[in-house]
Amino acid sequence: MILIFRREVTEQEIQEVLRKIESLGYTPHLSRGTVKTICGVTGDDRAISQSEFDQLPGVESVLRVLKPYKLASREFHPDPTRIEVGGVGIGPGTFAVIAGPCSVESEEQVESIASLLGRLGLKLIRGGAFKPRSSPYSFQGMGEQGLQILHAAARRHGLTIVTEVLSEYDVDLVGRYAGVFQVGARNMQNFALLKALGETRTPVLLKRSMMGTIEEMLLSAEYVIKGGNPRVILCERGIRTFETEMRNTLDIGAVPVAKRLSHLPILVDPSHAMGDWHYVPAVSLAAIAAGADGLLVEIHPDPVHAKSDGKQSLNFTRFEELLARLRALAPHLDVEVR
Numbered sequence: 001m002i003l004i005f006r007r008e009v010t011e012q013e014i015q016e017v018l019r020k021i022e023s024l025g026y027t028p029h030l031s032r033g034t035v036k037t038i039c040g041v042t043g044d045d046r047a048i049s050q051s052e053f054d055q056l057p058g059v060e061s062v063l064r065v066l067k068p069y070k071l072a073s074r075e076f077h078p079d080p081t082r083i084e085v086g087g088v089g090i091g092p093g094t095f096a097v098i099a100g101p102c103s104v105e106s107e108e109q110v111e112s113i114a115s116l117l118g119r120l121g122l123k124l125i126r127g128g129a130f131k132p133r134s135s136p137y138s139f140q141g142m143g144e145q146g147l148q149i150l151h152a153a154a155r156r157h158g159l160t161i162v163t164e165v166l167s168e169y170d171v172d173l174v175g176r177y178a179g180v181f182q183v184g185a186r187n188m189q190n191f192a193l194l195k196a197l198g199e200t201r202t203p204v205l206l207k208r209s210m211m212g213t214i215e216e217m218l219l220s221a222e223y224v225i226k227g228g229n230p231r232v233i234l235c236e237r238g239i240r241t242f243e244t245e246m247r248n249t250l251d252i253g254a255v256p257v258a259k260r261l262s263h264l265p266i267l268v269d270p271s272h273a274m275g276d277w278h279y280v281p282a283v284s285l286a287a288i289a290a291g292a293d294g295l296l297v298e299i300h301p302d303p304v305h306a307k308s309d310g311k312q313s314l315n316f317t318r319f320e321e322l323l324a325r326l327r328a329l330a331p332h333l334d335v336e337v338r
């Protein structure tokens, strides 16, 4: 349920309403917007009657939220959310480019990527140290040693780390290095992990699963926010369809849909969507044009010899070309590439 306050509501009236909500055993979520102040009410609200609230001083109207997710919804939070990560505000006005290898492989590999990002004025580096691989025989990542390699290179070049956490048992360890926890597609509905991340205050990059609906993605975001961590960034990375020419099918339409349904920022991952670097620039340009808040893109100094996802990784020259094209387009779309 959402309570909308009158424009001239006093602070005292607001506090009174918050107390009333709590006394009934529900949780209030106050949101002071640019135009109006509203208050979301969560809990099992089927039992509460609307009339209990619309009589309260200061309340203009009461709406029932029909969506199953509340805190992630636009209704609860009409203004788009901006999430600060390493000096980059992911949200309105910014197109954030998070680039790096699929997996951390060596100090030299990460150093070459980090120094490229630094030279290009980018602030966010991706790279997996704990890798979710379809086959147990594939490279599983370097683990904590990989995180240390990322950390050292990130420090040298003023970067913030975006890295995957596979399990709730690893949240503390990965959290010592990560500026953003990445939740992989295969873990979008790992509710134990989502709850553990809700207890942290580190931003969470939540990837849509290959068979997840937009609503399911927003419900997963709801787990993290409900747990107490409002810093959730969504990511569309392609879904599984009947098409076999591409690794996945990029659901570009999910970008405007998620932005209408939710206040959370949404990135596009063109690499896992397409599975082949040839297509990465085209869909990256589609992402900025569709209003995405940024990219999560795989790059590698020597893609042919990458330990994972080399086929879909851009080499440095191709990445620089893409970045130049994004920067050329950005002013026409009222965003800045960061």
Ligand code: PEP
Residues within 6 Å of the ligand: 102, 128, 132, 183, 184, 185, 186, 207, 237, 269, 272
């Ligand atoms: C990744 O970003 O490296 C990754 C494993 O992606 P996804 O979870 O989307 O498959």
Ligand code: MN
Residues within 6 Å of the ligand: 102, 103, 272, 298, 308, 309
């Ligand atoms: Mn990958």
